Amino acid sequence: MKILVLNGSPHVNGNTAAMVNAFKEGAESKGHTVDVIQVGTKQIRGCLACEYCHTKGNGKCIQKDDMTQVYEGIDSADMIVFASPVYYWGVSGQMQSVISRFYAYPIPKVKKYALLISSMSPRVYDGIISQYKSIVGYFSAKDMGIITAHDPDNKSAAKLAEVKKLGESL
Numbered sequence: 190m191k192i193l194v195l196n197g198s199p200h201v202n203g204n205t206a207a208m209v210n211a212f213k214e215g216a217e218s219k220g221h222t223v224d225v226i227q228v229g230t231k232q233i234r235g236c237l238a239c240e241y242c243h244t245k246g247n248g249k250c251i252q253k254d255d256m257t258q259v260y261e262g263i264d265s266a267d268m269i270v271f272a273s274p275v276y277y278w279g280v281s282g283q284m285q286s287v288i289s290r291f292y293a294y295p296i297p298k299v300k301k302y303a304l305l306i307s308s309m310s311p312r313v314y315d316g317i318i319s320q321y322k323s324i325v326g327y328f329s330a331k332d333m334g335i336i337t338a339h340d341p342d343n344k345s346a347a348k349l350a351e352v353k354k355l356g357e358s359l
């Protein structure tokens with residue numbers, strides 16, 4: 190399977206990246222291909238609501254920014270993993286811009302998804318998990334797993350082993 194991981198953190202070596210790396214290691218050990226795009230470091234603007242994609246654009250976004258690379262990744266992926274730090278009970282702004290830009294698709298052909306979330310505090314995930322499950326349901330897709338980590342579990346061996354196991358389970 191070709192798996193696209195979208196990491197919404199601006200930290201290249203952050204807590205979310207640690208989860209992403211553990212997931213990648215697990216999935217690759219089972220023969221899957223894992224491409225990571227660290228969208229948190231990219232220039233990806235929010236949706237303009239111009240409706241170009243649903244009219245003249247025929248599924249293509251009018252904005253030409255780093256989302257082009259993400260669209261290419263989505264188009265060739267069998268599974269997408271959303272990975273993000275919690276920013277005020279939601280995903281990072283960068284990740285939310287990416288999610289909004291899925292609007293260009295009628296429904297993406299990708300039918301498998303997973304969610305990796307890192308935060309400082311526990312019990313801050315309800316909004317993100319609700320959004321994620323709504324998106325997966327809207328796409329008529331399957332949730333393959335949700336893993337959250339907060340301090341002091343961030344980057345802990347036990348948490349990273351749990352994430353690696355998710356990658357191995359696919």
Ligand SMILES: Cc1cc2nc3c(=O)[nH]c(=O)nc-3n(C[C@H](O)[C@H](O)[C@H](O)COP(=O)(O)O)c2cc1C
Pocket residue numbers: 198199200202203204205206273274275276277278279307308309310311313343
């Ligand atoms: C702008 C901002 C908002 C944050 N909001 C929350 C929050 O609402 N709840 C929480 O538990 N942690 C919050 N955090 C902490 C991060 O979610 C946490 O440190 C996470 O592990 C960072 O992941 P990273 O190292 O991959 O960037 C926030 C951090 C930032 C920078």
